[in-house]
Amino acid sequence: MEKDFGGFKGILIIGLGLIGGSLALGLKKEGYKGKIYGYDLNENRVKTALELKAVDEGFNSLENIPWESVDLVVLSTPVKTFLDIAKTIKPFLNQDTVVSDVGSVKGDLVLKIHEVLKPHTFVGVHPIAGTEKEGIENAKPDLFKNARLILTPIGEDTEKVEKVEKLWKDLGSKTEVMDPHLHDFVFASVSHLPHAIAFSLVDSLITLSKESGIDLFKYPGGGFRDFTRIAASSPTIWKDIFLENKENLIHTLDTFLQSVQKLKDAIEKEDENKIIEILSESREKRLSID
């Protein structure tokens, strides 16, 4: 199929960080012919986006944006800002302008944004991509290529949903549609929980280092490096994600705490069969995803 990026003529990216910047660079690299507008509160990021030729025009005032030429808005700021931004930009939107996002939390948030923006269409999008690095200076045009991407549309406007999906397919993403609440449960389990654990593991090693007087971080062998890579992720972004997906995350954390307790009990009791059972089931499952 021809690359038409969903037929959008003017795309406004709100928030010029790693993800917003990578989207802009990806569109340029893959041959998007329309205009790319970038907006950020931070003037330096706008400047960098222009220098990198990621965007055609950059703004740090909403009033100056040529809204009449914008038919897609992509929110790529921290998720907790989405509702306020949706309220603020609504008066500027053309009748047919689609609003989308690239946030890691969906669920109720998607329903609330939908409510604020209607009759405009909101299409929730979560690209399963990113690194522990932040900022447009780390943006990569191929970040979304071959990456999975979840769409969480609600409502009936399938034509606009398909346009947004086409845009990401033309960037090389593997798209999939999911209910927004199911999305939040799944990603609490496979992403937010592992991040919480990685931060907690490093936190516990800080405590153990203080307690023993030995700098344990001098010994990063044995899997520790890979294992805690995600603990280098942005505190602000992850604080927001943890709070926005609080209920699911608490539930998965409780389930995880039970699993740790189960293994700990088996070790304390020296119950070899139980330990082998837990380790073997986990190993088998883990091997199944490679």
Added chain:
Amino acid sequence: MEKDFGGFKGILIIGLGLIGGSLALGLKKEGYKGKIYGYDLNENRVKTALELKAVDEGFNSLENIPWESVDLVVLSTPVKTFLDIAKTIKPFLNQDTVVSDVGSVKGDLVLKIHEVLKPHTFVGVHPIAGTEKEGIENAKPDLFKNARLILTPIGEDTEKVEKVEKLWKDLGSKTEVMDPHLHDFVFASVSHLPHAIAFSLVDSLITLSKESGIDLFKYPGGGFRDFTRIAASSPTIWKDIFLENKENLIHTLDTFLQSVQKLKDAIEKEDENKIIEILSESREKRLSID
């Protein structure tokens, strides 16, 4: 310095798995001129070791080994077998034969082996290398090159310790001497704890998958893959390590559980400052090891 691999003339490797096989292949590749003897209970592993030309002679009966030509024995079976093997081989050893190992647990175990083997010298060695794969068929000659390696000698025989250290240096390892008990605390923290957590995380996702009816392992994005790689490690080997280093591991698990609880409490109370504090401190520490 000239490569003399500590001057050993005949090295017997007991246990022809990933580590034992890699040691043999590494010695061959780096130009070791002495004989390499391999012993394993499993006849197929002996056959494979001979086919790979990792060992010069292979045995699955201790009686048939030309013990008069062996001046270094390296135990590379699961750690829980070390004491029994030490008792069994002691009558065969020449007066000057050094016994060493490649196990991940030291501490009291080293003291016990020392006790069993004296007056022979035992030099505890832990190469910080390995993969989640097992078996001599996955052995790599360069496994120990540039890898850190901890020696945990006790007693006074520094000359023999230095010979063992020289052997590993000639294989390219970066050696370091550590008290055996300190070793076990450090590796409980930076290796055994992360492994226990990785197994527990996968275990909790199995529970969450059953509970929700959704196969969460279909969504391995967002850091989960790297994070749980070590959960594919050998259940038998890790069961033994967990039990041999039980006290240290339980202590580090308790500290970790407190860290998880602290983060969970902050999320439940929506205490943004506390969350940011935990995440920022962890991030900073994690970045310091890259």
